[in-house]
Amino acid sequence: MRPKWFNAFAVAVISAVVLGACTTQQPGSGSSPTAAARQGGTFRYGQSGDAAALDPWNVTDGNSLQITEQIFESLVAYKPQTFEIVPNLADSWTTSSDKTQWTFKLHPGIKFTDGTDFDADAVVFNFDRARNTKFQYRNSKPVADDYGYYSDMWGGFDGDSIITKVEAVDKTTVRFTTKTAFGPFLANMGMGTFGLVSPKSIKDNPDGFMLPGSQGAAGTGPFMFKPGSWQKDQQITLERNPNYWRKDDKGVQLPYLDKVVIRAIPDTQSRLAELKAGTIDAMRDFTPADISAIKADPNLQLISRPSFNVGYLGINIHKAPLDKLEVRKAIAMAINKQAIADSIYAGQAKPATQFLPKGVVGYDESADFYKYSQDEAKKLLQQAGVSNVTVDLWYMPVSRPYYPEPKKIAEAFASDLAKVGITVKLQSIDWTTYRTNARKNAMDMWLLGWTGDNGDPDNWVCVFFCNTKENGSWDSATAQQAVKTMKDAATETDNAKRDQLYKQVSGLIKQDVPRIPMFNAEVPVAASKKVQGYIPHPKGSEEFTLVQISK
Amino acid sequence: MVRYATRRILALIPTLFGVSLVVFLMIHLIPGDPASAFLRENASAEDVARVTERLGLNKPLPQQYVDWLGRILRLDLGESLHTSLPVAGQLAAKLPATAELAITAMVIATVVGLVLGVVAGMRRNTALDFGPMALGLVGVSMPIFWLGLMAIYLFAVNLRVLPPSTRGPEPDQVRTGFYTIDYLLMGDVSGFVNAVSFLLMPSFVLATVPLAVIARQTRSAMLEVLHQDYVRTAWAKGLRERRVVLRHVMKNALLPVITVVGLQVGLLLSGAFLTETVFSWPGLATYVVAAINGRDYPVVQGTVLIFAVIFVFVNLLVDLSYAWLDPRIKYS
Numbered sequence: 034m035r036p037k038w039f040n041a042f043a044v045a046v047i048s049a050v051v052l053g054a055c056t057t058q059q060p061g062s063g064s065s066p067t068a069a070a071r072q073g074g075t076f077r078y079g080q081s082g083d084a085a086a087l088d089p090w091n092v093t094d095g096n097s098l099q100i101t102e103q104i105f106e107s108l109v110a111y112k113p114q115t116f117e118i119v120p121n122l123a124d125s126w127t128t129s130s131d132k133t134q135w136t137f138k139l140h141p142g143i144k145f146t147d148g149t150d151f152d153a154d155a156v157v158f159n160f161d162r163a164r165n166t167k168f169q170y171r172n173s174k175p176v177a178d179d180y181g182y183y184s185d186m187w188g189g190f191d192g193d194s195i196i197t198k199v200e201a202v203d204k205t206t207v208r209f210t211t212k213t214a215f216g217p218f219l220a221n222m223g224m225g226t227f228g229l230v231s232p233k234s235i236k237d238n239p240d241g242f243m244l245p246g247s248q249g250a251a252g253t254g255p256f257m258f259k260p261g262s263w264q265k266d267q268q269i270t271l272e273r274n275p276n277y278w279r280k281d282d283k284g285v286q287l288p289y290l291d292k293v294v295i296r297a298i299p300d301t302q303s304r305l306a307e308l309k310a311g312t313i314d315a316m317r318d319f320t321p322a323d324i325s326a327i328k329a330d331p332n333l334q335l336i337s338r339p340s341f342n343v344g345y346l347g348i349n350i351h352k353a354p355l356d357k358l359e360v361r362k363a364i365a366m367a368i369n370k371q372a373i374a375d376s377i378y379a380g381q382a383k384p385a386t387q388f389l390p391k392g393v394v395g396y397d398e399s400a401d402f403y404k405y406s407q408d409e410a411k412k413l414l415q416q417a418g419v420s421n422v423t424v425d426l427w428y429m430p431v432s433r434p435y436y437p438e439p440k441k442i443a444e445a446f447a448s449d450l451a452k453v454g455i456t457v458k459l460q461s462i463d464w465t466t467y468r469t470n471a472r473k474n475a476m477d478m479w480l481l482g483w484t485g486d487n488g489d490p491d492n493w494v495c496v497f498f499c500n501t502k503e504n505g506s507w508d509s510a511t512a513q514q515a516v517k518t519m520k521d522a523a524t525e526t527d528n529a530k531r532d533q534l535y536k537q538v539s540g541l542i543k544q545d546v547p548r549i550p551m552f553n554a555e556v557p558v559a560a561s562k563k564v565q566g567y568i569p570h571p572k573g574s575e576e577f578t579l580v581q582i583s584k
Numbered sequence: 585m586v587r588y589a590t591r592r593i594l595a596l597i598p599t600l601f602g603v604s605l606v607v608f609l610m611i612h613l614i615p616g617d618p619a620s621a622f623l624r625e626n627a628s629a630e631d632v633a634r635v636t637e638r639l640g641l642n643k644p645l646p647q648q649y650v651d652w653l654g655r656i657l658r659l660d661l662g663e664s665l666h667t668s669l670p671v672a673g674q675l676a677a678k679l680p681a682t683a684e685l686a687i688t689a690m691v692i693a694t695v696v697g698l699v700l701g702v703v704a705g706m707r708r709n710t711a712l713d714f715g716p717m718a719l720g721l722v723g724v725s726m727p728i729f730w731l732g733l734m735a736i737y738l739f740a741v742n743l744r745v746l747p748p749s750t751r752g753p754e755p756d757q758v759r760t761g762f763y764t765i766d767y768l769l770m771g772d773v774s775g776f777v778n779a780v781s782f783l784l785m786p787s788f789v790l791a792t793v794p795l796a797v798i799a800r801q802t803r804s805a806m807l808e809v810l811h812q813d814y815v816r817t818a819w820a821k822g823l824r825e826r827r828v829v830l831r832h833v834m835k836n837a838l839l840p841v842i843t844v845v846g847l848q849v850g851l852l853l854s855g856a857f858l859t860e861t862v863f864s865w866p867g868l869a870t871y872v873v874a875a876i877n878g879r880d881y882p883v884v885q886g887t888v889l890i891f892a893v894i895f896v897f898v899n900l901l902v903d904l905s906y907a908w909l910d911p912r913i914k915y916s
Binding site for chain 1: 614615616617620621622623624627628629631632634635638639663665666667668669674677678733736737740741744747748749750751754861862863864866870871874877878879
């Protein structure tokens with residue numbers, strides 16, 4: 034006897050499959066981009082991971098900062114879409130004639146969401162906690178990046194710190210003293226990682242206020258953390274700060290949204306499926322290959338983000354034949370960057386002409402980094418007297434904003450280099466080892482890159498070339514000169530002078546070709562058309578104060 | 585039986601000791617260190633040295649192993665290097681997610697696999713045999729991540745009948761960590777239905793491979809038993825098909841099937857890793873993969889140890905169930 038239930042089951046399965054295959058794109062939940070924006074609502078955001086900790090001072094990764102920037106604010110901020118410094122928690126500032134003292138006048142009457150006052154003492158407390166490794170309320174165990182940004186941006190802790198003193202002059206006046214004049218001072222101050230945390234939150238639980246069981250991580254930002262609303266590695270729900278201190282141009286209290294739910298959806302394809310299914314409203318971190326699918330969906334929009342990164346080709350300049358300048362120049366000329374930008378990046382990238390991105394002090398509009406010419410490249414190789422060159426080219430196993438598809442890009446480089454007679458062997462290894470190897474010059478050539486933090490040129494060229502012992506070890510006489518120029522530029526505070534100094538640095542880099550700048554990639558956000566007012570910032574994360582969801 | 589079980593449990597100790605040593609050495613000896621994993625692209629050697637010291641990783645390796653082992657013996661799995669959260673607490677939070685997924689998948693695979701296998705065996709060389717067996721072949725051959733993505737696009741993006749990924753909202757009161765059970769305990773039926781809707785797709789996808797294997801194994805075991813004399817006797821006695829199949833054929837065909845089911849549990853754990861990744865299921869997979877990439881030593885060591893314990897115990901249960909199913913097998 035054939036069981037009847039089985040026939041019914043088989044029919045059901047087959048019809049479900051056939052039906053599914055025949056179903057085309059559904060028209061979504063019925064919204065048009067022109068629908069009126071509104072106040073309130075929940076904004077659901079998908080990203081590739083959860084915050085490591087809710088302490089801006091202890092995180093450096095984009096996923097963490099995207100969350101902490103909703104809760105905590107810095108003294109100054111960057112204008113939307115640019116790195117122009119604008120007042121934030123500080124209304125104004127002055128600097129001493131020798132540029133070693135900065136005095137900030139704080140916006141009066143702001144409170145942290147735990148009800149305590151935001152004042153000069155709170156600013157002092159926050160900076161002392163990071164700077165002074167013996168500070169009473171510094172967490173006893175390292176968390177996430179362990180004040181990585183403070184160390185990077187301010188030269189280290191304790192005696193190494195460029196900031197030597199932070200003092201409260203009165204309740205709304207705070208003064209910073211630095212060892213020397215320091216060009217990037219204000220740009221650094223605007224970084225989300227220096228967002229101010231309520232001292233009460235920290236004192237109550239120095240080791241745990243930033244962790245999932247937290248009873249409070251209070252800031253002054255547009256949204257606030259409620260205990261119990263953080264399911265680690267799944268999602269965090271932030272609620273509107275009802276006492277937020279800012280209003281929009283029309284006097285409407287900000288933020289517009291009631292709630293923000295930030296979900297960790299590690300797999301890019303699943304994240305995209307969630308967006309298409311309407312279970313999240315916006316997402317980031319996808320590859321150019323996904324862009325056509327996003328554009329094809331009538332319910333979705335692509336919101337562009339000004340490019341602020343550079344993907345480069347690292348070179349071990351101490352290894353033959355890469356130690357020959359002609360060979361390095363030939364490599365720079367042999368690769369057709371424009372073709373790769375058009376194909377693999379789907380037009381979402383431009384060939385990089387220097388190690389500074391557009392919009393930064395020192396950027397040279399007229400610069401190029403050796404024009405593409407395979408004939409010239411071949412000539413240079415002949416001049417150098419090298420033939421049958423074989424080099425290893427390493428690509429990272431993970432997608433990075435500047436190199437979204439490292440393997441395909443490395444293959445394209447290899448194919449271009451083969452045409453001028455350089456044989457490339459492609460190699461890869463896991464990401465952690467990869468970075469260690471890059472530091473130790475354990476590879477011939479490698480892909481790597483950088484996304485800027487604060488719009489200051491020091492945060493670009495000095496990151497790449499101030500350290501002459503690692504990452505390619507550019508240590509020639511030209512390099513020494515470049516390092517000196519970068520140090521001078523960092524202690525200079527006049528932007529016109531800095532502009533000249535950094536252009537000199539770019540010239541020295543081009544002269545020696547210690548690395549080759551390849552692409553400035555755009556890293557857009559994909560969102561439902563219901564989302565309005567989402568303005569991606571070039572630094573890679575942004576607060577959702579102005580975001581609206583239309584019905 | 586008790587003596588046998590005791591001996592097997594005692595044998596666990598050297599096994600786990602070996603596992604702990606292998607895991608410790610593997611994760612510590614592969615290149616790359618936690619400090620570089622946490623720091624950014626431009627971290628200098630000084631940064632790396634500073635964080636390494638703060639993490640206590642500058643001690644000699646044997647000392648680190650002894651320290652870790654000492655903590656394990658006190659049932660302390662240590663803390664994550666990256667988030668400083670206790671590993672045991674994180675495992676307790678994430679293990680139920682993986683267990684709920686794996687157990688549901690195992691139930692689906694066993695029940696559906698047994699039914700399909702029995703039907704195919706009884707109706708040999710008919711459509712009811714070829715159909716499920718062909719599907720089974722597809723099930724074994726299909727990569728889980730591909731099947732998962734196709735399912736998401738079909739049921740979540742196109743049909744919009746199931747949620748695309750993750751586990752859905754956490755119940756207000758988490759008692760067992762199994763969302764379906766927790767919602768039932770709270771008496772929240774719509775919450776339960778919602779939790780099931782999140783569970784359906786990943787568990788079916790995860791069930792495909794073991795389901796196919798179990799169905800094929802059941803079919804061949806059935807065929808073997810069907811030709812035995814006592815089955816012919818049962819038919820000759822005029823027993824109804826139901827009784828012959830359930831009482832005489834299945835009970836005897838089940839033994840090899842149980843072995844396969846036990847082995848599938850191990851495979852299920854590895855399949856769960858892929859399924860969890862595709863469905864962003866917040867279980868152990870995402871946790872461990874991130875920990876391996878970040879060289880978060882205590883997390884990797886702790887999780888692998890727990891997995892080893894689970895695997896060894898499942899094997900023990902399988903062995904013990906033989907004696908229960910087949911009275912001829914005796915352990916002493």
